[in-house]
Amino acid sequence: MKKLLLIIFTILAISNLDTFGQFHNYVVKYGIQSFIIQPSTEFNNDSYKLSLLGRGFLRKELNSYLEAELGVAIGELNGKDPINKNWSTFILPTDLRIIFSPIASANTSPYFYSGIGLLRWYNTQNSSLRSPKKSDKIGWALEIPVGAGTEIKIGNETLLNLSFGYNFIQSDDINYFNSPDANDGYFNLGIGLTFVMGAGLTDEDHDGLNKDFEISIGTSPTNSDSDGDGITDYDEINTYNTNPLNKDTDNDGLTDFDEINIHNSDPKSIDTDGDDIFDGAEVNTYKTNPNSKDSDNDGLGDNYEINAYKTNPANNDSDSDKLYDKEEIQKYKTDPNNADTDGDGLSDGEEIIKYKTNPLVPDSENIQRISDDKAFNLNQQNQTILEGISFELNKAEILENSKKILQQALKYLNENSQIKIEIHGYTDNSGPKDFNKKLSQERADAVKLWFVQNGIDALRITAFGYGDSNPIADNNTEEGRLKNRRIEIVKIN
Structure with missing residues (x-):
């Protein structure tokens, strides 16, 4: 014993x-x-x-x-x-x-x-x-x-x-x-x-799957999350239909947990939105939405922005010029990656929205940048063209960018208080003559008013509108029409 x-x-x-x-x-x-x-x-x-x-x-x-x-x-x-x-x-x-x-x-x-x-x-x-x-x-x-x-x-x-x-x-x-x-x-x-x-x-790991079944599919009967992705084996099999032995069922670079709980993308599809960009690349590389073909809602698909236009698919205005990338590409034909396509110093958004000018043509609509050291001088005929004066399209409202040249003219008038001037307004021949005549007069009056508001005696200034008469360039070209739309100052004493 x-x-x-x-x-x-x-x-x-x-x-x-x-x-x-x-x-x-x-x-x-x-x-x-x-x-x-x-x-x-x-x-x-x-x-x-x-x-x-x-x-x-x-x-x-x-x-x-x-x-x-x-x-x-x-x-x-x-x-x-x-x-x-x-x-x-x-x-x-x-x-x-x-x-x-x-x-x-x-x-x-x-x-x-x-x-x-x-x-x-x-x-x-x-x-x-x-x-x-x-x-x-x-x-x-x-x-x-x-x-x-x-x-x-x-x-x-x-x-x-x-x-x-x-x-x-x-x-x-x-x-x-x-x-x-x-x-x-x-x-x-x-x-x-x-x-x-x-x-x-039995269900030792309490994941809702019995031991025999887990052994048959290769998962661990003692670990409720065999692949360690934060989702129980039961949910992977019965709820999401994902692989409980692979953290990234579709091998798109995102874990099943992140796709389900963070990005709301399909953990079984490498390209949830079907834009030919892997969900992992959308999230990690391009910072786009894997559930939307057009993440920034600019009308251009993420794939086209990345591969065709080289624009930012997560930003509907890649160059920050206040124009949607799609508008630049399809409507205005401007460069969505360049805020100033024509390089004239005005952004495409300013030219289109504010000045109503052509963003593909430098200095369009008589908008020119006048350097600070450029003198205001009269020619031998005692006249000058105020290059750089611009107005709202078909209106007589002076735009902000005109202030530099007007300030130079104002300085000249203040320094020569004895002289009187005439302001001549001109248009190109694009519109009806009566309209052009009326518009040119209103613009000449607007320039006169600006001088008066800035201290010049109204008796020293007379304003005339001549419409599309007296062209100084060919109205058949954009460049010529640009030159014909002008404000002239003429010394009369």
Whole structure:
């Protein structure tokens, strides 16, 4: 008996005790055990006689550490009294045990147990000694089993069960000899088989997928997120239809988690919006919206902006000239990457929106930049053209950019307070003559008014509008019409 106990202790000592293994997470366990038992009575020091016990049990998991076990056994306790006469007692123990298995490896699971039960006994062969106290030949007694053991995996659903223990019996009548010393009991050393049912139907990682299914598809039954992308295996399979073994199912450079939770793109499609740019490139390289073919809503697809026009697909005005890229390309034919396509010092947006000029022609609509050091001089005919005076299209409102040349003329008039001038307004021949005549007069009056508002005596200035008469260049060309649209100042004294 001592040698067998030593073997059990050795098995427990050499077990690989690392992490929880397949001994947990099952539906039910059942098994059979055979025991060699050793009575513990008043006759302990007398000769041992072979005693056997058979037991069956049903076990259910309570949590990762505890199991509840219900067992029924049948056996016979045999021994010899001090005068070497045999005694025998039939026993039928029934008990409920709690199994505590705090650690397990892939192949072994040590455990401890304790419980409570009832023992039915019947003395079949009496001792030759007379009991000092009245003893019952048959009866019931409370029983408390304690012990330890280990389960060793020998098959996918089969375990070898080795155990040893002691059963405390709350009676001293088991050997039909009742003394005031102590109650009876018995040691047990057992071997058996445990069968596991439903281990593959458990969900150890609580991700909603059972063990057998996870093994069949290659995911980890102990890790709810096999690829570590922040989405449970269950959601990847049943909700998003993504690959639970690949953080980036469509290999577009974005993780499934980011596509679903941050970018709202399709984790199964490398190009969610179908613009021929991978979602990863849209997010990481071009900073565009992977769900929109035209991220900046400028009317040009992201792909065209990137590959055809070299514009910024995330900015509807790449050159910041206040014109949409699409307008520049399709309507105005200007360069969407150059704020001043014609290089005349005015942005395309200023020319089109503010001055109503042609952004493809330098200095169009008589808008010219006058350098600060350019002098205001009259020619030999005592006249000059105020190059740079500009107005709203078909209106007499002087634009802001005209102030430089007007300031020069104002300086000249202030320095020569004795002179009087005439202001002559001209147009090209693009419109009706009556309209041109009226417009030229209004523009000449507007220039006069500006001088008066800036301190020049109105009596020194007379304004005339001559329409499209007296052209100084060919009205058949844009350049000629540009020159003909002018304001002249003529000295009259």
